[in-house]
């Protein structure tokens with residue numbers, strides 16, 4: 001049995017519901033279009049941050065890229081030279097390909113499990129990235145799987161490279177049940193363009209598949225795995241969504 005098989009045992013067998021990101025990608029696009037998960041705000045900040053931080057050509061890996069629609073917008077008019085995206089959803093990757101096409105960079109996509117992909121990349125030792133992004137994907141993993149992925153990322157980053165995590169977070173000391181109640185109350189109140197059926201699908205997906213950690217848990221994992229600096233670039237008013245930045249050591253520090 002492989003490390004990944006063992007890790008997958010740490011996730012409840014029925015916990016990951018991928019229907020929303022396969023058959024119902026249009027519903028997820030509706031959520032993006034209405035910026036219910038704050039993509040407009042976050043990716044606006046990300047674009048400016050990329051412009052400020054990458055004056056030279058840079059390479060990027062995105063874990064759980066989905067249709068990469070907001071990533072493509074954030075990367076436009078930056079110095080992006082090469083982009084790799086990995087996602088489980090074939091439907092999303094087809095759209096991602098066309099979203100990235102206008103950008104003057106090499107873009108490649110892989111359909112598969114991100115846990116396996118990071119292991120493969122580390123084993124090959126062929127590629128190192130200036131930037132790794134994961135946006136609203138890691139909360140689908142169990143704690144053990146998140147720990148495992150964080151442990152691989154430093155090996156995939158260049159000296160001084162950066163891991164950017166955009167995701168949902170529990171408040172400090174908040175239990176998952178309380179987080180779900182709080183998050184779903186907001187969905188019910190503010191995601192007003194969803195039909196009753198769409199709301200039910202979203203609720204089912206969130207209840208089955210969302211396992212957010214707190215900010216301090218991610219900061220501890222980053223320290224454990226050798227990241228030297230952490231920074232919060234975005235924190236929403238509801239205290240559910242953040243963009244965190246983790247810095248790999250520079251060559252003098254390694």
Ligand SMILES: C[S@@+](CC[C@H](N)C(=O)[O-])C[C@H]1O[C@@H](n2cnc3c(N)ncnc32)[C@H](O)[C@@H]1O
Pocket residue numbers: 018021063064065066067068086087088089092112113114115134135136137140
């Ligand atoms: C909420 S969507 C986020 C998409 C995009 N990154 C964004 O911010 O809009 C989550 C994405 O992660 C992908 N995903 C979830 N778990 C994954 C895994 N273990 N390996 C690869 N992709 C995964 C899903 O297929 C889906 O496209």
